[in-house]
Amino acid sequence: MALGLALAEGPEFAAHYMSNIFIGLTTFAAVFGGVLIGRLFARRLPSHHLGSETQSAVTVAVAVIGTLSALVLGLMISAANSSFSARADGVRELSLQVIRIERNLRRYGPEADEARARLRTWATVKTQQLFPEKNQTSALPETAIQLLESVQDALLALTPQNPRQQYLRTLCLTLSSNLIQARWSLEQHMGHSIPVPFLILLVFWLTIVFTSFALFAPENSTAMITLLLCAVAVSGGIMMIEELDNPHSGLIRIPSDSMRKALEEVAH
């Protein structure tokens, strides 16, 4: 069903959605593949290779890698979650700046209607760009930033008649440059933050750890099911990092409510 949903929402969306699932599945395949290889070796190796002395040596060595990978995975998830929160805050910041400019332009008076109309156009385009809906082609980033700069131009074209208007014009100009700043910093935070080789190393560590567990596991389904569940749990962790790292696709997305609320405010 998830796949059907992904395909219904367009090829690009499906590609992103699939890539997170794909990474999760690959991790699971690697880690559980490690378990199966461990089982295979346990059967094939001569029994003196699997004595209790060997077991204790393997256990202490792997404990280091196990702790290391749990620590790194935990810290990476927590960092990915912080960066996700930062991006969500960035979108919220953008929408608040829109509302603030809109309010102050309204206070300025009917002369500012031109700037307000431009702000409205920009907000509509930006919302569509950040949160594309089905069957809609989102505008190019270049058009969006040009629209935003035209808002600032409209502000600069205003001639204030009294000190109040002068104050409000200066305020709106400051706010518009904040808005442009917020827009750029949002752009800056959009990329991936976790390098792929690092992810591969982490999966490799986890595979070693689980292989060693399987090597000394007894032949019963309880041990295998436990190892299976633990493999699912760590691959879930890796998939979560990817999900949090791509906030515009997959299960976890930046909430669009603040931007839509700002759009509603501007539309009135």
Add this chain to the structure above:
Amino acid sequence: MTHIIGGLIAFASIFGGVLIGRLFARRLPRHHLSAETQSVVTVSVAVIGTLSALVLGLMISAANASFSVRSDEVRELSLQLIRMDRNLRRYGPEADHARVKLHAWAVAKTQQLFPEKGTPRPSAESTIRLLEDVQDALLNLTPKDERQKYLHNLCLTLSSTMIQARWKLEQRKGYSIPFPFLVLLIFWLAIVFASFGLFAPANPTALVALLLCAIAVAGGIVLIEELDNPLSGFIQIPSDSMRSALYEIVH
């Protein structure tokens, strides 16, 4: 209320894991629960246990940091309020109109942030309009001498800082945990506790210890949610700075 329900669901899943572990311990043939199986289960679950303890700890600490930031913002707002009122008083009786509006805003804002039971909560829209009225009243003042001119400028700056602080407070919705992430965390903890349940002896001491630990981790999850929403629930931003500011400007 939703935090409590979330916490109860977390507790039910984690303690459910313990009970499932106990059930399997009774049903499974003896050789499935040998010392060898136990050592495999213990080491593999230790990885998940370390991972979930670490993630939960870091998340609580991040949520607490965001809570502190929000408390600071409320304190900032109340300090700006006091400063503004003092300078308006120094300006002279012409600024009385602006001061009246400032007081109206301060009362409405305190009511909005820290609503008392049985009184309606003013909307965010009405309080920001009051604050903009304060600024308009300031813009209508015409300074007569150098001193008034200076104070006028100062008050205008303070008013825009206040508006800024107010929006910042609105913006910081806090440190949020996406729902799928929370589900994953609860899943990890359920696995860990199920494995504990699997090898625990059938006596009340072991069961009570597991029960207490399940309550403890579920409490950690509730705490994250509580710190995320500092304007409701058990943990709330202290209102004393705002109330003492209100007291100071009225007297």
